[in-house]
Amino acid sequence: xxxxxxxxxxxxxxxxxxxxxxxxxxxxxxxxxxxxxxxxxxxxxxxxxxxxxxxxxxxxxxxxxxxxxxxxxxxxxxxxxxxxxxxxxxxxxxxxxxxxxxxxxxxxxxxxxxxxxxxxxxxxxxxxxxxxxxxxxxxxxxxxxxxxxxxxxxxxxxxxxxxxxxxxxxxxxxxxxxxxxxxxxxxxxxxxxxxxxxxxxxxxxxxxxxxxxxxxxxxxxxxxxxxxxxxxxxxxxxxxxxxxxxxxxxxxxxxxxxxxxxxxxxxxxxxxxxxxxxxxxxxxxxxxxxxxxxxxxx
Ligand code: MN
Numbered sequence: 001x002x003x004x005x006x007x008x009x010x011x012x013x014x015x016x017x018x019x020x021x022x023x024x025x026x027x028x029x030x031x032x033x034x035x036x037x038x039x040x041x042x043x044x045x046x047x048x049x050x051x052x053x054x055x056x057x058x059x060x061x062x063x064x065x066x067x068x069x070x071x072x073x074x075x076x077x078x079x080x081x082x083x084x085x086x087x088x089x090x091x092x093x094x095x096x097x098x099x100x101x102x103x104x105x106x107x108x109x110x111x112x113x114x115x116x117x118x119x120x121x122x123x124x125x126x127x128x129x130x131x132x133x134x135x136x137x138x139x140x141x142x143x144x145x146x147x148x149x150x151x152x153x154x155x156x157x158x159x160x161x162x163x164x165x166x167x168x169x170x171x172x173x174x175x176x177x178x179x180x181x182x183x184x185x186x187x188x189x190x191x192x193x194x195x196x197x198x199x200x201x202x203x204x205x206x207x208x209x210x211x212x213x214x215x216x217x218x219x220x221x222x223x224x225x226x227x228x229x230x231x232x233x234x235x236x237x238x239x240x241x242x243x244x245x246x247x248x249x250x251x252x253x254x255x256x257x258x259x260x261x262x263x264x265x266x267x268x269x270x271x272x273x274x275x276x277x278x279x280x281x282x283x284x285x286x287x288x289x290x291x292x293x294x295x296x297x298x
Contacts, residue, residue, distance in 0.1 A: 001051065002265075003155070004185040005039045005069040008061070013073055015039045016066075017055045018185055023066060024058035026051075037074045039186075040237040043138055043154050048188070070111040070182045071157050072136060072237040078106040078180060079228050080132075080161055082170065084218050084243025091246045091295040092288050098219050098243065103228055106161070106241070107175035114184035118162055118271045120253070121176050122279040126165040127271075128290060129251050130244035131202030131210045131259035133195070134159035135221055136186050141234040149225035152234065155186035156195070158259045158267035159241050163248075167286025181257075181269045182239065192263055195221050203258045204251060211297040212245030214261075219243075246295040 002018040015030070015038035016023040027038050034041045046054070082104060083089050083097040112118065120127050138154030162179035164172075174180075192198070195214045202210035219227065224240055251257060253273040260266040 001055070001188045001191060002185045003039065003042070003071065003188070004183070005037060005071050005073055006066040007069060008066055013037045013039070013069055015042050016058070016061065017051075018063070019055060019060070022060040023063050024055045025061050026054055026058050029054050029058065037072065039072050040074060043136070043236040068113045068115060068184055070113050071184075071186045072239060073111065075108050075237045075239050076235045077232070078108055078110070078239045078241065079103050079232070080106050080174070080241035081219065081224060081243035085212060085216055085245040086218065087212075087246035087295070088244055088248065091248070091291045094288055103231070104170040106171065106180055110175045110177060110180040112178040112181045112269065114181070114267050114269070116178065116181060116269050118160075118178045118181060118257070118269055119176075120251075120271060120273045120276055122164070123273055123276040125279045125284055126250050126290065128163050128165060128248045129202060129204060129209065129257050130161040130163055130248055131200055132159045132161050132241045132244050133198065133200060133214055133261055133264070134182060135225070135240040135242065137234045137236060137238040137240070139236060141225060141229040144226055144229045146222040146226040149222035150189070152225060153189055153221070154236070155188045156192045156261070156264050157182060157186050158261050158265055159239070160257060160259055160267065160269065161241050161244060165287065165290045167283035168281050172281075181267060183267050184265055187264050198262045198264065200245065201260045202247065204249065204255055206256075208297055209249055209294060210245050210247035216245070217242060247297050248290065249294045
């Protein structure tokens, strides 16, 4: 199943499934007024069999007539993996990887949809793209062993972990509004297949920048879920950004960034510096040194 969040012009979030005939609108089948987005309500209240039945009877919408939202517009948190590929560790000249660093948080308010615009806030700082696979959590997970971790996965989607380089805390450098493009839709595990078989590619203005096998994650998805759930309770709709491979590089005003993952989809956004200001913080020449030139991809 491919599930998406969207609105039809009135900014009211809706949830649907992508079918060959159009978008099956599942919104009215859900309990109203839950205080959460329809996608989070669907994840929390609907099992796979109910969902498959609902899709066959739901009203159909024209996909060209809707505006996409981030697949989960309101996760309780976005947890992200720093340095989770060896080739990215090397290009950043990092002595340690996730095994020493643990994880960090990105503000949920940084989410933006497929087709959206990433706004670079400062004109005197470097900003890079990081293409990543994101995991969408399907059920509350606390202290989950690796062997049972995949039971808590609702699905997978594409994500860009946009990053300001420098010495500020990661939560600052990666949480500017629009700095977490996500989507276009969530693919359930039955359709995504084993993560180890997936490949990620990222382009800037059509030029290839990143190419990785998800099998090359230093901490794979079960290990990430087991570890993160030992630190903080995972809730339905929470997102885990699994980390970026080699090939990060600077992005500029007018650039188009695309991330594609086998069987998951293709996420595309544009970049603008409209309204950019001088940086109020002084971390430009501190922190890990990013690659001066683009790292050739395999
Ligand atoms: Mn990242």
